[in-house]
Every structure is written in structure tokens, then in C-alpha cells.
Amino acid sequence: MDQLLALRIFVRIAEAGTFGKAADQLNMPRSTASKLLQDLEDHLGTRLIHRTTRTITVTPEGAQYYERARRLLGDLEDMDTATRQTRAQPKGRLRIDIGSIHANQLLLPALPRFQAAYPDIELRVGVSDRPTDLISEGIDCVIRGGALADTTLIARKLCEMEFVTCCHASYIEQHGRPSRPEDIEQHHRIVGYFSSLTGKVFPLRFTRGEQSVEIHGHAAVAVNESTAHLSALTTGMGIGQTFRWFVRDMIERGDMVALLEDWQPPRHPLYIMYPPNRHLNATVRVFVDWAVQLFAAVDDRALASAGSR
Incomplete structure (x- = not known):
């Protein structure tokens, strides 16, 4: 039994005075409305409505049940309305x-x-x-x-x-510029980024056409937080890969230097x-x-x- 639907049909019957009007209001067959009311009465173990061939009357138990059912359905409607309004009004x-x-x-x-x-x-x-x-x-x-x-x-x-391979201009002055990814692994210090889950330093990744290269090398420093990683790069601690968007102005000013532009990291x-x-x-x-x-x-x-x- 759908008890909520049975409550609705009982309240409608009590208010409309007939099964037919109540069923029409809920857009269901009269036989379905009658069956739902019967199931509700069986569930409660008491009669809610007296039926005759011409009239129906609410029993004393039904009157008490009606008042509480009406309040319950009203509260439910208020709850639904409030939830819909909350969804409609961002707050x-x-x-x-x-x-x-x-x-x-x-x-x-x-x-x-x-x-x-x-x-x-x-x-x-x-x-x-x-x-x-x-x-x-x-x-x-x-x-x-x-x-x-x-x-x-x-x-x-x-x-x-887009990632960019870069370093601070002061690093280039001291250590020179790599001409290929392998130079970083063999001759340069890396500002690395390590996983918070595994503790492993992510490699520097490069692609050029069909070629792909991963460089592990020596991480002079490795961090697990992206703003700190950018700070380590801008202080000249080594070469790393960061988002181009966040260093584009520094590259244009000459403070940072983009490296190996023909080898692009994956987006x-x-x-x-x-x-x-x-x-x-x-x-x-x-x-x-x-x-x-x-x-x-x-x-x-x-x-x-x-x-x-």
C-alpha cells in the first residue's frame, strides 16, 4: 500500500463527501480510490468512513485521523514548497x-x-x-x-x-640553457612536484610530434603544493614545468625564461x-x-x- 497516497485519498473523500469527486480530484479511477481507503482501514484496524448506497460519513476515529492527516499533508506541501524555493533561489x-x-x-x-x-x-x-x-x-x-x-x-x-618548461633568468646565467630534454636530466637541477599520496616526484614530460620523453633527473627541491612550486621556480632554484598562464607576464618581462619551446609538455x-x-x-x-x-x-x-x- 502507498500509505501517503492512501492518506491523500482519505482526506479528499472526507472533504468532498463522495468517492467520485475525490477520485476525480486525484485523477484516478473510483475503484482505485475505494481500494486505497480499504487498505488504509485494514492497516489501521478501524473503520474511518461509514458507507451507504447514497452517503458517506466520517467515523469518530476517522475524524481524529483526518485532522492529523490534514496537518501532515499540509506540512509535507510546505516542505516541498520550501525546498523548491531553495533550489530556485541560490542561498x-x-x-x-x-x-x-x-x-x-x-x-x-x-x-x-x-x-x-x-x-x-x-x-x-x-x-x-x-x-x-x-x-x-x-x-x-x-x-x-x-x-x-x-x-x-x-x-x-x-x-x-598549457604547461611551460621554464626557470628564472638568474638560473640560466649560472648554469646555461638546455638544448634538449636530456640536458636537464644530465646537467641541471629540477624544481619538482611530488604526489601527496605516493610521495613520488612527477617526471618532466615532453612531446614533439610523435616523440615523447620523460625526464626524472635530480630534484634539487620538490614540493606538493602548486603555489609553492611556482615560488621555488621564481627564486632560481632550478628548472620545472608550470602553467604558462601564471608566468606569461614574467616571461615577457624577462624575469623568467621559457625553455625547449619546440618540446611541449602535454596540456x-x-x-x-x-x-x-x-x-x-x-x-x-x-x-x-x-x-x-x-x-x-x-x-x-x-x-x-x-x-x-
């Missing part, structure tokens, strides 16, 4: 998690515009490069790059970012991910849509296309 707390360099260089500087558009949303921004568990940590959505580790999440691609896809939910609430939805627009501005595919025109 409340939103917990997001994002990698350090993307938070500091892109997201946080742009957040005043988001807050101006959605002043009723309270943001909690977790900044880290470590893997996260959205469910256990109460995170609404996460922005991460690279291969997707959790395929149970909904993922929207934000952009593709880095960036995603925003959130748990699957058929009814995505408005707060998460508007942030996801806003983030898509924000990161489109740093999509190196679009920038390359614009530059070629």
Missing part, C-alpha cells in the same frame, strides 16, 4: 575545494564578482592540491586537473591549460566535479556555471585559436 553555504595556484591566481581574485551577483551564498573555500572525498568531507564541488580519479562524480571540463585539463544528483541545488548550479565562464578566459585552446586569426 546558503557552499563548500568548494580547489588547487592552490588556481585559487590564488584565478578564483579568489574573481570571487567579489560572484558575491556581488549572489550575496546570499556563504562561500567556504578549501585550498589544497591533495585528493578529496566530497561526501565524507562535506564538499559540494571540487576543481581539479589531470586524469579523473573518481568516475562516480559528475565532471564538467573547465579548460585546458592539463581542468574539471569542476560534484556528486551526481538529479536535482542539483541552485547554489551549486550557479557556481558551476559561473566557474565555467571564469575558466574559459584561461583556456589555452581558445587563446591559441584567437592568436592564429
Whole structure:
């Protein structure tokens, strides 16, 4: 028995005075309405309505049950309405998690515009490069790059970012410029990035046409946080690979030097991910849509296309 539907039909019968009107109001056959009421009475072990060939009357037990059922259905309707309004009006707390360099260089500087558009949303921004568990940590959505580790999440691609092999100009003055990837492994110091999970330093990756090369070499320093990695590069500690977007101005000024430009590191896809939910609430939805627009501005595919025109 669908007890909620049975409650609805009982309340409608009590108010309409006939099975026919109650069934019509709920768009169901009269026989179905009668069967639901009978099942409800059997479930309760008492008669709620006296039936005759011409009239129906609510029993004393039915009258008491009607008052409580009516309040219950009213509360349920209020709850549904409030939930629909919450979904329609973005507000409340939103917990997001994002990698350090993307938070500091892109997201946080742009957040005043988001807050101006959605002043009723309270943001909690977790900044880290470590893997996260959205469910256990109460995170609404996460922005991460690279291969997707959790395929149970909904993922929207934000952009593709280009890596550049680079170092500070002072490093070149002291150690010279490599002419091929192998020179880095044999003669240079590397500013590395290591995995928070395994502790292993990621290799420098290069592609040129059909050729692919991985360079491990000697990591003079390795960090597991992207902003710290950029800082280590800009202080002249060695050669590394970072996002071109974040060093482009320094390269143009001559403070940083792009190396081995004919050997390109693979592009880095960036995603925003959130748990699957058929009814995505408005707060998460508007942030996801806003983030898509924000990161489109740093999509190196679009920038390359614009530059070629």
C-alpha cells in the first residue's frame, strides 16, 4: 500500500463527501480510490468512513485521523514548497575545494564578482592540491586537473591549460640553457612536484610530434603544493614545468625564461566535479556555471585559436 497516497485519498473523500469527486480530484479511477481507503482501514484496524448506497460519513476515529492527516499533508506541501524555493533561489553555504595556484591566481581574485551577483551564498573555500572525498568531507564541488580519479562524480571540463618548461633568468646565467630534454636530466637541477599520496616526484614530460620523453633527473627541491612550486621556480632554484598562464607576464618581462619551446609538455585539463544528483541545488548550479565562464578566459585552446586569426 502507498500509505501517503492512501492518506491523500482519505482526506479528499472526507472533504468532498463522495468517492467520485475525490477520485476525480486525484485523477484516478473510483475503484482505485475505494481500494486505497480499504487498505488504509485494514492497516489501521478501524473503520474511518461509514458507507451507504447514497452517503458517506466520517467515523469518530476517522475524524481524529483526518485532522492529523490534514496537518501532515499540509506540512509535507510546505516542505516541498520550501525546498523548491531553495533550489530556485541560490542561498546558503557552499563548500568548494580547489588547487592552490588556481585559487590564488584565478578564483579568489574573481570571487567579489560572484558575491556581488549572489550575496546570499556563504562561500567556504578549501585550498589544497591533495585528493578529496566530497561526501565524507562535506564538499559540494571540487576543481581539479589531470586524469579523473573518481568516475562516480559528475565532471564538467573547465579548460585546458598549457604547461611551460621554464626557470628564472638568474638560473640560466649560472648554469646555461638546455638544448634538449636530456640536458636537464644530465646537467641541471629540477624544481619538482611530488604526489601527496605516493610521495613520488612527477617526471618532466615532453612531446614533439610523435616523440615523447620523460625526464626524472635530480630534484634539487620538490614540493606538493602548486603555489609553492611556482615560488621555488621564481627564486632560481632550478628548472620545472608550470602553467604558462601564471608566468606569461614574467616571461615577457624577462624575469623568467621559457625553455625547449619546440618540446611541449602535454596540456592539463581542468574539471569542476560534484556528486551526481538529479536535482542539483541552485547554489551549486550557479557556481558551476559561473566557474565555467571564469575558466574559459584561461583556456589555452581558445587563446591559441584567437592568436592564429
